[in-house]
Amino acid sequence: MRMGARLDGLDWIAADWGTSRLRVWAMAADGRVLAGSASDRGMGQLDRAGFGPALLDIVAPWLGGGASDPVPVLVCGMAGARTGWVEAPYRAVPCTPLDPARATRPDGADPRLPVLILPGLSQSSPPDVMRGEETQLAGLIAARPGWEGVVCMPGTHSKWARVRGGRVTAFRTFMTGELYALLARQSVLRLSVAGAEPDPAAFDEAAASGAGLAELFSVRAAGLLGDVPAAAAAGRLSGLLVGAEIAAAESFRGGAPLALVGAPALTSLYARALAARGGGGDPPLILDGSDMALAGLAAARAALTKVPA
């Protein structure tokens, strides 16, 4: 077996371990990112015994083969779910997005990789939970100290969170991405959407209409009454659902400044829907979700290593 050298300057490893993906970053003590990697070995693909080996596989090139100090790994996301590596109990809002002292250590980690999994957030009324997005919120607070408003994190399950005084005071989950996948692939609308990528103009028009649930079936009916390209049907369906989410979130937002945090393809889609609906005040602050997750993990690492005064 060939023994490689440890990545120069490696101090700790940051990991965002979601349902469908695992992202890792090799971090220097001064906060620089030395390397990054990703795989599709998300929590949904793994049983409990699979997490340790999956982590070791992806970071092994950074560790080197010789004897050396352990490298701490800080993990956020679904790895901390009940059906994940180890359950990291939720913290109830209102609270700061992170409390690294409440992180949980799983069994079965390689001795070279002491792992801590950060807890998610819960809310009692209405009942709601998040795992991973709280770390993006911590990243936003670290990146923009003093920012207050509502953060929309679009995705399979979009999260909207109120941030005030460095704390998360309330949040809501919208199942928009999952609804789109179910309707586009398994409902009667699949006959019109036919697996096409959404057309942007049809998306904008549908999002602006605010018709939402009242016109979902029009995606199919339009195709029965005339020729509608599948991409237009897909765009219309996506626009109706994103528009319905934004409308349903309006009272939660309550006119507060908005930040969009997520994958650029999704945040730009939501920014377009917000603009198409109009009357939204200032344009939203847009930040990359992966950058914010890493910034949040770095903030947690800094808190854990802070020398007590």
Place this chain on the structure above:
Amino acid sequence: MRMGARLDGLDWIAADWGTSRLRVWAMAADGRVLAGSASDRGMGQLDRAGFGPALLDIVAPWLGGGASDPVPVLVCGMAGARTGWVEAPYRAVPCTPLDPARATRPDGADPRLPVLILPGLSQSSPPDVMRGEETQLAGLIAARPGWEGVVCMPGTHSKWARVRGGRVTAFRTFMTGELYALLARQSVLRLSVAGAEPDPAAFDEAAASGAGLAELFSVRAAGLLGDVPAAAAAGRLSGLLVGAEIAAAESFRGGAPLALVGAPALTSLYARALAARGGGGDPPLILDGSDMALAGLAAARAALTKVPA
């Protein structure tokens, strides 16, 4: 083969042929129902060549074995869809719900059973279609001459229609039943709903809340944060979706008198949701959907056999 006798007084046959079910009634010339039957050989289970034999199978006991006059069959519903027995082209609203002169004769009917399929209705903006519900609307107009208002016909695809001066002026389709089935069986919420029948108290509370899309995920989150019986999760999901439909239909209804037409289990559910939301004015008129389909088919038959003055 045993030759039975023709059902005494049989003049014509009424058929409501939906996607999942076929219902038939043996009718006397004076409008009395002599017999009725139903099967699960809906349009969704049949290819084009299967409709004639399926119809003959279910009405054969009424025809008798000897030589005798043909028995006309009047059909409404999805049998007239493009993928049904024969396409009965839509009629565009605003229009009366029925025009029997626009019925379509399919190929392949048994010579003893001359079949006419009634057309559905279409709307250009927003694009929408219905097949079968227009006959229930005709039945309501026949049963309650002069009634005007908005008719809600709950189901897999709920239809809301404005009726004025004996005509349908506009309508909207809501995919509520299909959304429930997809979310309860195939989304992450299936883990909480677990195939249970909806609990009525949880339904009422969720319908009254008006939370709709903003709290769908609470169905799952509540179960992660505490013990929630599956029936309560199912009731909450159903109440959120029906409540969202009623809220989204509010501007379409515009305060008009409401009639609920459908299966009693569904119309009573919607009546409860309307009452739970409150402020709805007079209680809705509630009529059985199957009765109204038959009344509409009888009205169409009467129009076809009317002796010109």
